[in-house]
Amino acid sequence: MINIQLEIKQIIKKALIDSFNYDCNIQNISIDTTPKNFEGFYTFILFPHLKYLKFNPEEAGNIIGKYLVKNSEIISEFNVVKGFLNLDLSNVILKDLFKSISSSKKWGYKKLDGEEVMVEFSSPNTNKPLHLGHLRNIFLGDSMSKILEANGKKVHKVQIINDRGIHICKSMIAWKLFSDGKTPKSTDIKGDKFVGDYYVMYEKENQKQIKDLIKDGMIEEEASRNTQLVKGAIDLLKLWEEKDKSTMELWEMMNKWVYEGFNSTYKSIGVNFDKNYYESETYLLGKENIKNGLNNNLFNKKDDGSVWVDLSNEKLDNKILLRSDGTSVYITQDIGTAIKRFQDFPNIKKQIYTVGNEQDYHFKVLFKILEKLGYEWAKECYHLSYGMVDLPDGKMKSREGNVVDADDLVNHMIKTAKIRTEELGKIDDFDSDDLIDLYNKIALGALKYYLLRVDPKKKMLFDPDESIDFHGNTGPFIQYTYARICSIIRRAETLNIEYGNYKIDDLENISLKQKKIIDHIYQFPNIIEISSDSYSPSLISQFAYDLAKLFNSFYQDEKIIDGKNNETTSFKIALSHLTSVTIKNSLELLGVDVPKKM
């Protein structure tokens, strides 16, 4: 592959020697892409070198610029603005780029390099349905998996299902007390929603019971620990850890309902996992490791029997690892799960946890504990921390019912896609299956792009009205550009215009807009690499969007199928085709499908 920036650096190094007798270390020569509002493709910044050149910036820039145009095949023109030397690429190099892009099997995607990684995402609790926050998590994890793969890693996609613990016991006790034996089937409610309803019922009824106890003279703190429901849930948790038969049966039944619901949601958003981990299968391993740690004096036991780790030396405070009654807490199973995963997949180099930034502290503690326990790989664990999704009226709070349900949201997007598409009325030649497929692609494209275009680390606002906009910087806009190109390709084919094996050598002229497209596509491998290394799908969204913008501008300016059917026509079609493939491949990394017509 051609490395333009490196080649420019090398020739600049020569220019500095020949023109100024200044031997500059190539690492100190920085070549940036030229910002949009200036003319050129790449920019050499002179400031750091001025003191060695003994010329003012303008003069030095001109001298170097002239040298490059004369001595390099790559550079055709230049301009100097203050201390910035902006360089234009020559037809020769652009043709080379075009050739290497079009001859590549899948431009930008690397071959497997033998390294294995594990990506965890979604990881729901089994007491409530998936919501908007999960969607950011899921799309992020899914997209990162694809990006890592494109960057040459073998990826294992997993989730940890928090299937045990006090939260599911709350749903269980509520179901036992209030359900009259109803089931998702008998009520025709989706399984995860059904169980979630009982969780909500628990919270509501429990509040009532607390109030009643306070009325009877109990203080609030005591009351909140002594309701029939709280005691019932705690009893169930104990019975569960003792493997009580009827408790296990109830637990299994309710979890099964939830999984059916989850799977249907995952299917609707086109996401799947290579392996599921269940907290119920890993928490014992966690306990075991904590006991070993205790025996090795890594942890300490309080008088009441609870087990703690002291991380105050690491500025992380004391953290509980086992309750006084011996039951495990959240971090217990995380310890077990991590260990189990490295047992199951001994070749994985690292593990990536896609979890919200509210748990930054939790993961620092977790990794530190694993390190203390002597696991070398603990240093390779990475918390892919992302910001919360806020609603216009504030944060989502599942306990207060202020959540955007994932299924509702997806359905709403599909409905909106349908309405917008029908309004535009370009769908006469679609049959009904095509339409369903199209609405799905647009709806999910809009949603995924909306959630992925923001830097993961930052919190983001979800505005329901804006998210369903299909204009501007949105998924459907990029999909539309793709569909447009497909339409051109179809027409080229009916006209028998050759573009597939287009040889660019004889082409005489390349317009500026065409050059910009080639150069942009040329950046794709770089973008994938940076995006992979920095765990940031938003760079891919930005890339795809910019490409679509560049293409639309070109499309507006230059008629592609122009009736001449000459060398230039074939080139424009071939370039359009390359653009469409790159749009498709970049959106693929976001988990977004493209329609051939829309």
Next chain:
RNA sequence: GGCCCUGUAGUUCAAUGGAUAGAAUAGAAGUUUCCUAAACUUUAGAUACAAGUUCGAUUCUUGUCAGGGCUACCA
């Protein structure tokens, strides 16, 4: 209180220490006898505040102000 994160156009997002701070949307004005107007073109509008480091700071450091998160024998 302690620890962590974030403050950029009216709004939602960009900008490996570099230029005249980019987009989108909302606003104003245009483009369709022409390959899909979900498009294109033009226009107006922003770095919370104050110091410091630097040739150069939205970016790094410190302080102030504002917002969010964590600090549970919840997950």
